[in-house]
Amino acid sequence: MKGKEQKLNPLQGKLSADHLLLIAATLIMLYLNYSLLSSMKQLPSPIYGEDYWNHLGTIYHLFYGGAIFENGQMQGEIPWVPWSYHLIVSTFSKLFSLEPMQGVFLSNLMFIPITCYLLYRISSRFTKNIFVIIAAMLPLLIRYPIYKYTDFAQVLVMPLLILAWFKYRENPSRNNIVILALAMAFASLTNVQSLISSYMVFGTFFLADFIPILQKNTSLSAVSSPESINSIKTYLILFFISFILALPYWFFPIFVYMGHTPNDLFIYGWADYTKFDEQFGSIYNGLSAFILPDLSLSGLVRVLTIAGILLVIKMRNNNKDFHSAFVLLMASFVALLHLLVTFNLFHVHFGAEAVYSQIQITLAVVEFAVLGEFLRSKWSLVPFVLLILSAASFSEAWVQRDASQYYQTSKETLPQPMLDLQSWIDSNSGVHDVFLTDNEDAFMMNGLTGRKSVSFRRTHAPLYTDMNQRALDSAVILYGNNDSLRMALIRKYNVSYVLWTYRWFDNQYTFNQDGKLTGFFDPFMVPYKQEYEDYLKSNGVPYTVSYSRLDPAWLPNYPIYKVIVALPARNSQLKPWSEGFDAHIQEVKSVDLGANAPVPFAVIYKVMK
Secondary structure (H helix, E strand, O other): OOOOOOOOOOOOOOOOHHHHHHHHHHHHHHHHHHHHHOOOOOOOOOOOOOHHHHHHHHHHHHHOOOOOOOOOOOOOOOOOOOOHHHHHHHHHHHHOOOOHHHHHHHOHHHHHHHHHHHHHHHHOOOOOOHHHHHHHHHHHHOOOOOOOHHHHHHHHHHHHHHHHHHHHHHOOOHHHHHHHHHHHHHHHOOOHHHHHHHHHHHHHHHHHHHHHHHHHOOOHHHOOOHHHHHHHHHHHHHHHHHHHHHHHHHHHHHHHOOOOOOOOHHHHOOOOOOOHHHHHHHHHHHHHHHOOOOOOHHHHHHHHHHHHHHHHHHOOOOOHHHHHHHHHHHHHHHHHHOHHHHHHHHOOOOOHHHHHHHHHHHHHHHHHHHHHHHHHOOOOOHHHHHHHHHHHHHHHHHHHHHOOHHHHHOOOOOOHHHHHHHHHHHHHOOOOOEEEOOHHHHHHHHHHHOOEEOOOOHHHOOOOOOHHHHHHHHHHHHHOOOHHHHHHHHHHHOEEEEEEEOOOOOOOEEEOOOOOEEEEOOOOEEEOOHHHHHHHHHOOOOEEEEEEOOOOOOOOOOOOEEEEEEOOOOOOOOOOOOHHHHOOEEEEEEEOOOOOOOOOOEEEEEEOO
16 A cells, blocks of 8 residues: 655656656646736735735735834734745745735745645655546645735645654654754744644644553553653654744744733634534534535545545554554544634634644645545556546636636736825835824735734734724824824824825725715724723714624624724815814825826825824
């Protein structure tokens, strides 16, 4: 079933036919992705509120000289997420003199060969047939091209981590321990879910190695046996090296903020897990994404994945690689099921579906390869059948994605007013300049330029940032009547500019056809607390108390909160802030919306400090 790992090293010796086929498959992937990416003129997602643009803002922040230790959206805060992807892409853009959006696109051409190599090294542990290997790789490779850090973690970082575990379990040498520790640190510096999943894998492997030692001898002396001590020592080394190397991002969350999360988006930005049906719904959704079949070609591929899972379980004791695959499978189920324990006991969860997917996306390659090798021994044509099936599923998904609304829109240039706004801000401000605007326009402006704002969409802000205070302070500056406090807050946040756009009201409030306020989108809104209400009231900010979800991109199963919502000080579309604020700002740029438009697209004001 499996011999020693087949090595792929084209620099030594003669290239085999298998190597040439793998190279050909990699080149085809590069061609397909380049053909798609070269036609794109913007990211394939809405510029208001979507992840791709948020991460582009962080890349701009680094590209223009911002520090990796500072948030790309708000000055004085830590990064929203670990920054390794953003640093790689911004550095890639600088090295090749690319505008950062093009850097996001073309960096895929650097990542794809690395992913192909890693997946080959993993799958070739379970089959030597190159057609089965390529068929096993395609369901993961369809995730290219990528545009953000979570996708980068799934298609490159986790394959690297899982390969490092296979190599360590095969031979726990000093070199392999160091490589594994580096891979764990890389995962921790790429994605929060990768940090959680990598340590869930770490814990599961520790139990898998330590429990058999105790089973041999149930007395306490087993813990102090040389075998036990050596196992514990190795895992301690792995933990401390990976932990210390991850501190360039995790030092502040752990040692400064002590895990305190005033921006608790894991509660209000997810389903209401106080309901058991939502907990089990999350588990079902995770299984549906990778295992539960449907009537599509990808659904048929998931049937093969189920069969591969059963084979991994059945053959777990065949050799080290099968046992490692089995332990990874158990770790993925721990990741998926953890919220049943952590949420019900501690009211905490780590995004079960996301953490599970980090492991299962790569593990599915193993499961497919295992099944392919098993079936190949029964029928010689199986590799070709599996390759055709996998390629057809790949093609189906590729065509559907290319025909989607956002991919079609990505082939068009951004609206000219946005390009004009981007050009003026790039030419007349620096990466550390701070803009005061509504949350959604802050998102749009940051995605175009990397410039900072006072407040931001809270579901794209760090867990450790007090977004409630920033929203309240923004309302006091704009809508309040306490001029001395207004100026103190302007100095506190180092505000340089005010950005107004024609979407100011629509970004925050919803109205019916009669112009009556009926709901909220993303205003300066905070969960109700008496001190918050007192703060707005004492400083003359109009507000209302209502009930709403805190995530503007909410789903019906998100929790509803009693909230305080700041309201404009004036019934003026062009100047919704208080008259007292007018004395502190001077118009420096107006961007046209279009011919005969009754209002401009945007107006920028300089703050007179």
